[in-house]
Amino acid sequence: MADTTMGDVSLEDETQRIVIIEGEDHTLGNALRYIVMKNPKVEFCGYTIPHPSEPYMNIRIQTFDDYSAYEALDKGLSDLMEACDVVTEKFTEARDGFEEQKSS
Numbered sequence: 001m002a003d004t005t006m007g008d009v010s011l012e013d014e015t016q017r018i019v020i021i022e023g024e025d026h027t028l029g030n031a032l033r034y035i036v037m038k039n040p041k042v043e044f045c046g047y048t049i050p051h052p053s054e055p056y057m058n059i060r061i062q063t064f065d066d067y068s069a070y071e072a073l074d075k076g077l078s079d080l081m082e083a084c085d086v087v088t089e090k091f092t093e094a095r096d097g098f099e100e101q102k103s104s
Contacts, residue, residue: 017069036076041067
């Protein structure tokens with residue numbers, strides 16, 4: 001996996017940000033966009049990958065009122081990590097059950 005670095009572009013205020021994430025692609029972009037948009041304090045979240053040969057994506061987050069875009073990004077990343085942990089746990093349980101059933 002490539003190293004991931006982040007930068008950002010400030011828009012009008014703290015409720016609007018474009019975050020530039022290097023070393024990631026649609027795998028993270030679409031999952032993160034989906035999770036961030038589930039937050040009722042988020043008005044808009046979208047991402048672009050400017051060109052397939054450029055190793056970065058831009059994710060734009062716009063929130064309501066006084067909820068910052070960084071808070072929305074942080075919550076989205078945390079929620080996505082929790083979802084991945086659940087998937088890993090369920091996969092491991094199923095694999096172990098299969099191996100146990102196969103050996104008996």
